[in-house]
Amino acid sequence: MxxxxxxxxxxxxxxxxxxxxxxxxxxxxxxxxxxxxxxxxxxxxxxxxxxxxxxxxxxxxxxxxxxxxxxxxxxxxxxxxxxxxxxxxxxxxxxxxxxxxxxxxxxxxxxxxxxxxxxxxxxxxxxxxxxxxxxxxLLSIKDENKISDETREIIERLMILKHFQKRISIQETKKTLLESSYKELAKIFQTEYINIFIKGDDDKFRSEMGPKSGDFKIGEFIDIRMPTFYLPVKNGIGCVFPGEKSMTSVIGFENKIMGLVYYKRERDFSQGELETAEVIAIEIGAKLTEIMLNRKIDSERVGTLLAFLSVFGITDPEEKRRASDATKMAVEFAEYLNLKKDDIERVRYSAMLYNVLEASAVMKFKKKGEFSKKIDEIIEGIDFISNSKDIIISVSENYDGSGKPKGLKQNEIPIGARILKIVATFVLLVANNTYRAGEKEDLTLLHMEQKKGGYFDPDLLGRFREYILERRSRIL
Missing domain, CATH: 3.40.50.2300 (Response regulator)
Known part of the structure; x- marks a missing residue:
């Protein structure tokens, strides 16, 4: 009970x-x-x-x-x-x-x-x-023979995700990416009945990779009205829809749906497999974004962060959507400010990692050097996690020096942290405001401005208001 x-x-x-x-x-x-x-x-x-x-x-x-x-x-x-x-x-x-x-x-x-x-x-x-x-x-692991089944599953999931990232990170064309993804997915989920659908400019989903025999032929367009496909597309990126001995995950990145992956086999998929499929679909979306839109976003790094989010982070769909919105907005705002490319990428990774920190305190353990050897093996060589930590930790600093942990003020606070503080606060307040879309954004900005110079960088907050107005005009 x-x-x-x-x-x-x-x-x-x-x-x-x-x-x-x-x-x-x-x-x-x-x-x-x-x-x-x-x-x-x-x-x-x-x-x-x-x-x-x-x-x-x-x-x-x-x-x-x-x-x-x-x-x-x-x-x-x-x-x-x-x-x-x-x-x-x-x-x-x-x-x-x-x-x-x-x-x-x-x-x-x-x-x-x-x-x-x-x-x-x-x-x-x-x-x-x-x-x-x-x-x-995980931290208490000393004897591998005494690892619980649950802990072993966590470690295995992280290793699977890391291996998949490395496999797809070296692909340079859409064709080789889909071929490599199909082979790896067949091994991970122990089934050849996998179809990868890519969304075209006409918004139709076409089967571009799959088995020689199965429910869908290569080149076939799917009926998006079918519940198997309609429901995950309706819910968007970060959604995986389980069916009877099947599941469908949404390929995409930063709120742009790019395709679907449909799996079928003789037994149901476990919750851990559903979550793994969800992350893998976004990893594919990140790599597709690199290849098809010629955007250098380092999909392997993004995939690593997604792995941590999957295992230690947010599980509630609404929180995932809010976190995704905040990450996208932080990157867009950094681009609006014309920051250097490297600084924009640090904002991207920091925004994603910030969600991990908020959800599970994983980074606190890492900071203290308390991760188990198994987890250290998984993140070995991922320098950008350490490089982003100063931004994440500094989000709690206030512009006037009254924050924590170091009492930094003004430009002593990394610009990425000042951006995340503004964006995270805005997204959270807007999500909880009952007014209409434009009104609740204006009301939120009005109240945030009462904290400018205290909590928030006043110049950045002014530029953020400009960004929101420009963004709203684009949407309208």
Whole structure:
């Protein structure tokens, strides 16, 4: 039986706090909500009985919600904090996000928003605890004969992904890429019934690689209305659609769908295989982008990051989509600023790695030199991970020098970190704003500007506003 998810509501409005507590308890019998009315009472309660999720008002009688959250993270860093804030204090929510809040909900509260926030926080909490457990298992490996089946599967998945990256990284044409991919996929998934479809300029998907006999002939166009293909295309990159003894993954890169891979065999595919297929499809998309669009993005590096994201990172589809959007926006903004090519690539890799850091603290282990030998073997020679670490760590720095870990200020903070801070905050705030598309972007920028010169580089924030307006005009 699953354990109950404990939720703590902190609000000095007793009527609101109790109503929210009752609504949460009544919605799901596996949620156990408690309410308190000030920060001190909350911290005293949490010191002996830490909750899984906390709803905290930004303004409390004895301390701020920010101070409560700082103390919560000292108690247990994986507690998911959701800030409740009135419209007038929405800009303060930005500060809360910088200190590790999972989400914020503007007042007046709507019960659907509350329930959805809890569901998302519950998923995130479970994923973090599971990731932490897996990492702990990996770090404790001393005798290979004592490796658990689960840990062995993780190591094998990483090795498979690394091997696949190296195989496709040397391909120089679409034909050799698809041929190499087909051969490797047949070995990985133990089936020859694999079809690779590429999307043409007419938006039709054509089979360009597959078995001599099977469901689809080479050169055949597929009916995209079939659920096997329609559903993954509808959900986009990062989607793998399981069927009965089959699965379909989406080939693509940076939100551009480029094709599909369809697998079929005599037994169902495991969850680990589904996740591996998902990453491989994006690796193929990254390499296709290099070949077909003549873009030098170093697909092997991208694939390595995707491998880490797959095993240690984000599993929730909405979080994946948000992370993908943030990465793409960070790269576009860096290009808009006319940064040097090498700096743009560092922004790309750092944005992807930042998601790993946020999701599982893998980079913290690496920083301390605590990775097991097995994991060290996997990432051996990947210098760009170390080269990106200064950007990732510096995202927590503030422009005025009030941030962590070193108290860097202004241009002491790497420009990549200043870019990521702006983009990550913008994407998160926009995702949680209930206004219409253009209005919520404008409202988010308005509140972010209240933090310029403090949290954000004022010049970069001004250029970011210009970029958003230019981007919006392109979309329209």
């Amino acid at each position: 699953d354990e109950k998810m404990n939720v703590l509501v902190i609000d000095d409005n007793k009527e609101l706090a109790n109503a929210l507590k009752d609504a949460i308890n009544n919605y799901n019998d596996k949620w156990n909500a408690t309410s308190v009315y000030d920060g001190s009472s909350a911290l005293n309660l949490m010191s002996t009985n830490p909750p899984d999720i906390v709803f905290c008002d930004i303004v409390l009688p004895d301390m701020s919600g920010i101070d409560v959250m700082k103390n919560i993270k000292d108690i247990e860093q994986d507690i998911q904090v959701i800030i409740m804030t009135a419209y007038a204090s929405l800009s303060t929510a930005i500060e809360a996000l910088q200190f590790g809040a999972f989400d914020y909900i503007p007042k007046p509260l709507h019960i659907n928003q509350v329930i959805n926030a809890i569901k998302s926080a519950e998923k995130r909490r479970k994923n973090l605890l599971e990731n932490r457990r897996m990492i702990t298992n």
